[in-house]
Amino acid sequence: xxxxxxxxxxxxxxxxxxxxxxxxxxxxxxxxxxxxxxxxxxxxxxxxxxxxxxxxxxxxxxxxxxxxxxxxxxxxxxxxxxxxxxxxxxxxxxxxxxxxxxxxxxxxxxxxxxxxxxxxxxxxxxxxxxxxxxxxxxxxxxxxxxxxxxxxxxxxxxxxxxxxxxxxxxxxxxx
Amino acid sequence: xxxxxxxxxxxxxxxxxxxxxxxxxxxxxxxxxxxxxxxxxxxxxxxxxxxxxxxxxxxxxxxxxxxxxxxxxxxxxxxxxxxxxxxxxxxxxxxxxxxxxxxxxxxxxxxxxxxxxxxxxxxxxxxxxxxxxxxxxxxxxxxxxxxxxxxxxxxxxxxxxxxxxxxxxxxxxxxxxxxxxxxxxxxxxxxxxx
Numbered sequence: 001x002x003x004x005x006x007x008x009x010x011x012x013x014x015x016x017x018x019x020x021x022x023x024x025x026x027x028x029x030x031x032x033x034x035x036x037x038x039x040x041x042x043x044x045x046x047x048x049x050x051x052x053x054x055x056x057x058x059x060x061x062x063x064x065x066x067x068x069x070x071x072x073x074x075x076x077x078x079x080x081x082x083x084x085x086x087x088x089x090x091x092x093x094x095x096x097x098x099x100x101x102x103x104x105x106x107x108x109x110x111x112x113x114x115x116x117x118x119x120x121x122x123x124x125x126x127x128x129x130x131x132x133x134x135x136x137x138x139x140x141x142x143x144x145x146x147x148x149x150x151x152x153x154x155x156x157x158x159x160x161x162x163x164x165x166x167x168x169x170x171x172x173x174x175x
Numbered sequence: 176x177x178x179x180x181x182x183x184x185x186x187x188x189x190x191x192x193x194x195x196x197x198x199x200x201x202x203x204x205x206x207x208x209x210x211x212x213x214x215x216x217x218x219x220x221x222x223x224x225x226x227x228x229x230x231x232x233x234x235x236x237x238x239x240x241x242x243x244x245x246x247x248x249x250x251x252x253x254x255x256x257x258x259x260x261x262x263x264x265x266x267x268x269x270x271x272x273x274x275x276x277x278x279x280x281x282x283x284x285x286x287x288x289x290x291x292x293x294x295x296x297x298x299x300x301x302x303x304x305x306x307x308x309x310x311x312x313x314x315x316x317x318x319x320x321x322x323x324x325x326x327x328x329x330x331x332x333x334x335x336x337x338x339x340x341x342x343x344x345x346x347x348x349x350x351x352x353x354x355x356x357x358x359x360x361x362x363x364x365x366x367x368x369x
Contacts, residue, residue, distance in 0.1 A: 020205075021244075021245070021248050022209055022241075022245070022275050022276075023205075023208060023209045023212065025240075025241040025244055025245065026209065026212060026213060026216070026237075026241065027212070028240075029216075029237040029240055029241060030212070030216055032237075032240070033216075033220075033233070033237065037223060050219055050223075053219065054212070054215040054216060054218075054219050055215075057211075057215045057218065058208070058211045058212050058214075058215045061211050061304075062207060062208060062211055065207055090205055091205065091208055093205075
C-alpha cells in the first residue's frame with residue numbers, strides 16, 4: 001500500500017512538477033490569514049508569530065520524513081550542511097548558495113533566488129522590501145523546527161537586502 | 176554581516192557548487208510539504224477560532240482565493256477550451272485533481288438532469304497523516320477543496336455548489352464530494368461603464 005502511494009507521487013513529478021504552485025498559493029493564503037489576525041506592535045512591525053509557529057510545526061515533522069534513511073550526523077555543521085543541500089533542494093528546488101559560520105554557533109545561510117521571493121521583484125526593486133518579512137517568517141519557523149528536531153535549539157532571523165536573495169541567520173542556543 | 180557580536184569567517188565554509196542530487200525520495204517530500212503545511216494551517220485555525228463552523232468557513236474562503244489563481248495554471252497547462260456540457264466540466268475537474276494533487280477521483284452518481292455529480296476519492300494526499308480528534312467531528316478538513324472548485328469555476332463563468340457527502344476521516348469508505356451546477360455567469364460590466 002505504502003509503496004503504491006510513493007509510486008504515484010514519483011509519476012506526478014515526472015509529469016512536470018505541477019503541484020509546485022499549489023504550495024505557493026497556500027503559503028500566500030497563510031500569510032494573508034496571519035496578517036488579518038495580527039495587530040501591529042509598538043515599533044510598527046507586523047506580528048508574525050502565527051506564521052512562525054506553523055513553519056515550526058511543519059519543519060519539526062518534515063525533517064523526520066527526510067532523514068528517515070539517512071546516516072547519523074557527525075556534528076552540528078554536518079546537520080547544517082544537510083539543511084543547506086538536501087533539505088533545501090527538496091523543499092525549495094535549489095540549494096543554499098552560500099553558508100558562513102563563525103564556528104561558535106552562528107550560521108548564515110544565503111539563498112540568492114529564494115523560491116517564495118523570486119516572483120515578488122528582482123534587480124534591487126525596492127517597492128516591496130517592506131513587506132518581505134511576512135514572506136520569510138514561515139521559512140524561519142521551518143528552519144527552527146527542523147533544527148529543533150535534530151537536537152539544536154536555535155533562533156532564526158531573516159535578512160533581505162536585495163530581492164530575490166535573502167539570508168537566514170541561525171543562532172544556536174547553548175545550554 | 177552587520178549583526179553585533181558575531182564575527183564571521185571571511186572565507187566561505189564551502190561553496191554550493193556540487194551537483195544537485197535528484198533523489199526520488201526527496202521529491203516526495205515536496206508534496207508532503209504541502210500536506211503538512213495544510214495540516215499546520217488547520218491546526219492554527221482550530222486554535223484561533225472557538226467554533227468549528229468558523230474554521231470550515233475560513234478554509235473555504237482560502238480555497239476560493241487559491242482557486243481563482245489555480246484556474247490560470249490549469250488553463251495554461253492543459254490548453255483546454257470551453258466545455259460543451261457539464262459532463263465535460265466534470266472530466267476537466269478530474270484532470271485538475273490529477274495535475275495538482277496526483278490523484279484521480281472517480282466521477283459517479285450523475286443526477287437524471289445531468290447537473291449534479293459526485294467525485295469519489297479513495298486516496299487523498301491532504302488527509303494522509305490526519306486523524307480527527309473527538310471534539311472536531313464537525314470539522315470539514317478538506318473544505319479547502321470546495322473553495323478551490325468554486326473559485327476556479329467562477330473564473331470560467333460557472334457558478335457551482337459543492338459539499339461533502341461522505342468523509343474517510345469520519346470512517347466512511349470513501350470521501351465523496353457532490354458538485355452541482357447552479358447557473359452560467361454572464362460577463363457583468365462594472366457599474367458606470369458602457
